[in-house]
Amino acid sequence: MTGTVTKSTGSWYHILTAEGDTFLGRLRGKIRLQGLKVTNPIAVGDKVAFDLENEDENTVTITEILPRDNYVVRKSTRKTAHAHIVASNIDQAVIIATLRMPRTSLGFIDRCLVTTESFRIPTTIVFNKADLLKEKELEIIEDLRELYISLGYGFLLTSCETGQGIEEFKASLEGKISLLTGHSGAGKSTLSNQAIPGLELHTKDVSKWSKKGQHTTTHAEMHRAGESTFVIDTPGIKEVGLMDMEKAEISHYFPEMRDLLNQCKFANCTHMHEPQCAVIEAVENGEIALSRYTNYMGMVEEYDFK
Ligand SMILES: Nc1nc2c(ncn2[C@@H]2O[C@H](COP(=O)(O)OP(=O)(O)OP(=O)(O)O)[C@@H](O)[C@H]2O)c(=O)[nH]1
Ligand SMILES: [Mg+2]
Ligand SMILES: [Zn+2]
Structure with missing residues (x-):
């Protein structure tokens, strides 16, 4: 069996x-x-x-x-040489992000995306807690939507309070095995509950004092949302370590850089300081978003300190 x-x-x-x-x-x-x-x-x-x-x-x-x-593996906190398999056999990853309570940085999102790209797993970004956002923040969300959709990722804005975007969220899960990931308190379990009638996963207020989640979910668990629809709720994560990745490999997991790589003058270009670098040129003329390039540099620099 x-x-x-x-x-x-x-x-x-x-x-x-x-x-x-x-x-x-x-x-x-x-x-x-x-x-x-x-x-x-x-x-x-x-x-x-x-x-x-x-x-x-x-x-x-x-x-x-x-x-x-x-x-998808994560570095184990206790035994650093070991990895922890978060989940296997998934069709897509869904990053649950928030601008407030708690705040998810673009650096965190881009690291998640590098990781899922390296595992060749299609990914959607869901900005949750839309109800908490002011007009300025909603404008930021629209810019992010444009950016990430142009890179080939799914993008949704949801609120578990008002129901905004929840039908689209459910539709995006249909017929797939989806892994939900994101910071503690972003609303992974609340969204899972909304996607699956009758599911009553434990959720907890984001602490007002630290604006951080409280790690309410402690184990990954797969829930059945329909005939062939499954949602894997996972514990919140603070940061994403880049597993088993060569420094030169990182740019391969930025879709907007991938297509330019053979146009750099030097075959071993790191796209950090080299002359006639197609990536740096694309950043300068606005074809590559500055936020994406900055986060790329952060990941490469991390390797120089290892
Ligand atoms: N205002 C607002 N609050 C929300 C929304 N979605 C979830 N919350 C609240 O955010 C808090 C945290 O939600 P959870 O679903 O427990 O977060 P989680 O991502 O599962 O957190 P961990 O299990 O710790 O990783 C709860 O108090 C929810 O009620 C939303 O759209 N708007
Ligand atoms: Mg949870
Ligand atoms: Zn280059």
Whole structure:
């Protein structure tokens, strides 16, 4: 039998089959892994093969992890050499961002995008809490919409308070497995609740004192939103580390730079200071947004300090 892992609680994994049956599975003995140093051998989204263990208690033994189409990893905080697989086999990533309570920086968004580009995962940016925004901020949002849509990303403005954009948000999830990510308090769980009638995920006020979320969600969990629609709610993240990426690779994950790379004079151009650099020229004549280039430089400079 096979199924999809929807949640992991310590040594037990919740498994959902195509027929809609649920099982509690665990690993027995060693399992073959594909040479990845990870803290968690099995992640939400993994397709696993299993044998029944105890029919009355619906417990099973996981015998195999089926090959992953893709996965998103994060650096583990405790064991730095190890990575934590956030989720696997996803169709799209959805970055939940906010201008207020809490504030999501463009640097954070661009780092998320570099990461999802490197995993070749289509990504949508959802600016939530539209109800808190003043006119000036709504203008900023429209500029961001234009920028990110021109780069090939989805872009939505939503409010869980007024319902603005929620139908579009639901439509963007339809028929896909979506990974929600973003800062704590941005509204990932609230949006999940709105997308899935009857789902009552725990949500918590953003602390007025620090304007930060409180890490209400502690584990990634996949929820079924429809026949073939799944939403993976995840714990909020503070920052995005660039995993296993060469410095020269970073510009490949900026779609607006990718097309220019073979036009630079030097094949090993870092697009930081070189003469006759097609990227720097594009920044100067406004074809590449300054915010994007600044965030690119930040990521490259980080490597120089390693
Ligand atoms: N004003 C306003 N508040 C919102 C909106 N969406 C969510 N909230 C509130 O923001 C707070 C945080 O929401 P959560 O859904 O818990 O945030 P989260 O992203 O899941 O946070 P973590 O689980 O900690 O990562 C809650 O008090 C929500 O009610 C919105 O559109 N407008
Ligand atoms: Mg949450
Ligand atoms: Zn260059």
